[in-house]
Amino acid sequence: MSDRSSELTNSPTHQIATSRHRGWIEVITGSMFSGKSEELIRRLRRAQIARQRVQIFKPLIDNRFSERHIVSHSEMRIESENVRNSDELVQHVHDDTEVVGIDEGQFFDANLPAACNTLASQGKRVIVAGLDQDYLGRPFEPMPQLLAIAEYITKTLAICVVCGDPANHTQRLVASSDRVLVGASGLYEARCRHCFDPHLAGEPEKR
Numbered sequence: 391m392s393d394r395s396s397e398l399t400n401s402p403t404h405q406i407a408t409s410r411h412r413g414w415i416e417v418i419t420g421s422m423f424s425g426k427s428e429e430l431i432r433r434l435r436r437a438q439i440a441r442q443r444v445q446i447f448k449p450l451i452d453n454r455f456s457e458r459h460i461v462s463h464s465e466m467r468i469e470s471e472n473v474r475n476s477d478e479l480v481q482h483v484h485d486d487t488e489v490v491g492i493d494e495g496q497f498f499d500a501n502l503p504a505a506c507n508t509l510a511s512q513g514k515r516v517i518v519a520g521l522d523q524d525y526l527g528r529p530f531e532p533m534p535q536l537l538a539i540a541e542y543i544t545k546t547l548a549i550c551v552v553c554g555d556p557a558n559h560t561q562r563l564v565a566s567s568d569r570v571l572v573g574a575s576g577l578y579e580a581r582c583r584h585c586f587d588p589h590l591a592g593e594p595e596k597r
C-alpha cells in the first residue's frame with residue numbers, strides 16, 4: 391500500500407532530511423543464469439531513460455573481465471566501470487550520482503555492505519546483483535550480509551536444465567575446489583535442489 395516516499399517521510403525530521411535524498415539498497419540475487427544481470431540492466435536502463443545520473447560498477451576479477459561492460463548471458467549489455475574493491479568503488483562514485491549499479495557482488499570484499507550503506511545514506515539508490523550461493527551451495531559472502539541490510543530483495547530463479555523445475559543452484563561441471571572459477575558455458579549450469587550435486591565438482595572425469 392505505502393510507497394517508498396511515504397516510508398521515508400513518516401517523521402517530520404525525515405521529511406526535511408530525505409525529501410530530495412531518498413537512498414536505499416536493492417539486491418537481486420539467485421543462481422547463475424537466473425537473470426540477475428538482465429534485471430540489473432533493465433533497472434539501470436530505466437533510470438538512464440529517466441535521465442537520472444547513473445554509475446555502474448563491476449569487480450575487476452581478471453583480465454578476461456576487463457571489458458567495460460556488464461554483459462548478461464543473453465547478450466544484454468550496459469557500460470560499466472571496473473573497480474578493484476569496495477573502497478575504490480565508493481571513491482569512484484560522484485557526488486551528484488543518483489543511482490549506483492553493482493554486478494557480481496559476491497566477488498567483492500567484506501566491506502561491500504558498509505560501502506552500500508554509505509552510498510544509500512548519501513541518498514543514492516544502490517542496486518546490487520550477485521550470486522547468493524557458491525558451487526557447493528554455501529552462502530556466498532558478502533551477499534548474505536548485504537541481504538540483511540537491503541530494503542528490497544529480488545530472488546531470481548533459473549530453469550533446471552535436467553528436469554525443468556525452478557533452479558536455485560549453480561552446478562559446477564568441472565572438478566575444481568577453487569571458490570572462484572570464472573566462466574560460464576561448459577563450466578556451470580542451473581539446477582534445482584533435487585538435481586544439484588555438490589560432489590560433482592570434486593570428482594574428476596565424471597563428465
Ligand code: ADP
Pocket residue numbers: 420421422423424425426427428429461462463464546547548549550551580
Ligand atoms: P545471471 O546474471 O543470473 O547469471 P543473466 O541475466 O546473465 O543471468 O542471463 C539470463 C539468461 O540466461 C536467460 O535470459 C537465458 O537467456 C539464459 N539462460 C541460460 N541457461 C538458462 C537456464 N537454465 N534457465 C534460464 N535461463 C537460462
Ligand code: ZN
Pocket residue numbers: 550551552553554555581582583584585586
Ligand atoms: Zn531438476
